[in-house]
Every structure is written in structure tokens, then in C-alpha cells.
Amino acid sequence: MRPRAPMPPVVVRFRRFTSLNTTIRLRQGKILVSLSDLLEGAPETVVRAIAHILLAKLYKKPIDAAQNLRYKRFAASATVSHQIELVRTARGRKRYFGPQGRYYHLEEVFDSLNARFFNGLLGRPELTWSEHHAKRSLGHYDAAHNTIVVSRVFDRPSSPRYALEYLLYHEMLHLKFPVRMRGLRRCVHPAEFKAEEARFPQLAEAMAFIRRL
Ligand SMILES: [Zn+2]
Numbered sequence: 001m002r003p004r005a006p007m008p009p010v011v012v013r014f015r016r017f018t019s020l021n022t023t024i025r026l027r028q029g030k031i032l033v034s035l036s037d038l039l040e041g042a043p044e045t046v047v048r049a050i051a052h053i054l055l056a057k058l059y060k061k062p063i064d065a066a067q068n069l070r071y072k073r074f075a076a077s078a079t080v081s082h083q084i085e086l087v088r089t090a091r092g093r094k095r096y097f098g099p100q101g102r103y104y105h106l107e108e109v110f111d112s113l114n115a116r117f118f119n120g121l122l123g124r125p126e127l128t129w130s131e132h133h134a135k136r137s138l139g140h141y142d143a144a145h146n147t148i149v150v151s152r153v154f155d156r157p158s159s160p161r162y163a164l165e166y167l168l169y170h171e172m173l174h175l176k177f178p179v180r181m182r183g184l185r186r187c188v189h190p191a192e193f194k195a196e197e198a199r200f201p202q203l204a205e206a207m208a209f210i211r212r213l
Pocket of ligand 1: 170174188189
């Protein structure tokens with residue numbers, strides 16, 4: 001946008017806004033950006049669109065229509081508005097049990113999967129073991145709290161590491177591919193999600209273990 005101007009230092013902060021509030025300011029030669037933490041898990045294309053829009057506003061340049069549409073679509077999607085609603089009502093009310101299990105530490109497993117499958121690019125959400133040894137819900141990504149919850153049934157010596165890895169990998173793909181609306185349908189596991197899931201080397205063994213559970 002200003003090809004001849006030197007690149008100013010940029011400070012980006014995610015803050016606990018309960019809306020998608022985003023601000024950009026130029027202060028003492030620094031670009032200061034505040035983004036809602038609701039945008040932390042947004043796909044990279046959306047983050048790029050936000051960067052474009054903010055810089056265009058800052059430098060009073062025209063906003064690219066495609067970028068604007070990309071951001072507007074994301075912001076307007078039912079998931080995001082639903083998420084905001086949930087955050088408003090539930091933020092701070094939930095109890096978590098933390099990532100340290102008896103046998104596995106979820107942050108350690110997350111970081112190793114992030115390096116192996118995502119080039120280390122996925123932002124780490126809160127990770128927690130479930131309160132009980134739940135078998136009905138083995139894992140889920142709670143978008144309102146940006147938290148992955150994993151059932152404690154995976155935290156025992158009889159549970160192979162690849163089973164836990166597969167479960168966490170699946171939830172990490174939910175971070176990468178947020179739920180979208182296709183017409184009136186929620187598209188939870190789109191084709192690109194399934195294609196990436198199939199890259200997990202011990203998929204068949206992990207599924208077999210989970211079926212036995
Ligand atoms: Zn899923």
C-alpha cells in the first residue's frame with residue numbers, strides 16, 4: 001500500500017473482546033492493532049483479509065472487494081455470531097481441569113502434532129482433560145472458550161499414544177477448518193478436513209481402539 005515507506009514496527013494484541021472489535025492506530029511510528037481473541041482461531045485467509053482491511057483504513061486506501069467479502073462472510077457466519085453469544089453468556093463460568101494428566105500432557109502432545117502436521121502454525125488453544133472418564137464424548141473443541149476437551153479415558157497406560165494423538169489431531173483440524181454454513185447446513189467435516197484427517201499415519205489403529213472403547 002505504501003511501497004516506498006519504511007515498514008513501521010507492528011504490535012498485534014488479541015484481547016478479550018466479546019465482539020469482533022478490531023482497532024488499528026499509528027502511535028509514535030508504531031502500528032498498534034487490537035483484535036478480538038475470537039479471531040485467534042480464524043483461518044489464515046481471514047486473518048490476511050483483516051490485515052488488508054485495517055491497513056487500507058489506516059492509509060486511507062481503497063479496500064479490495066474480495067478481501068472485504070471474505071471477512072464479512074466469516075464475521076456474519078452463524079458459527080461466529082453463535083460463538084459470540086455463547087462467550088457473552090458463558091465466559092468465565094466454566095471449570096477446567098488442565099492439560100497435565102497422569103500419563104500424558106496435552107500441551108506436549110499438541111505441540112508435537114502441530115510441528116508434525118501443521119508446520120507449527122496452529123495457535124494453541126486451552127487444552128484440558130475432561131472431569132470424568134467420559135466415553136460418550138471423547139473429545140470436542142469448544143469454540144466459545146477456545147478450548148479442546150479430551151476425555152480422561154485416553155489418559156491411562158492401556159491407551160496408546162497414537163489414539164490420543166488421533167483424537168487431538170481431529171480436534172486440531174476443527175481449529176483449522178471452522179464450521180461453515182453451506183446453505184442452511186452446518187458443514188462440520190468438509191472434504192478438505194477429511195482429506196487432511198486421512199494423512200494421520202495410524203488412522204486405522206486409532207479408529208479400532210476408539211471402537212473398542
Ligand atoms: Zn469432528
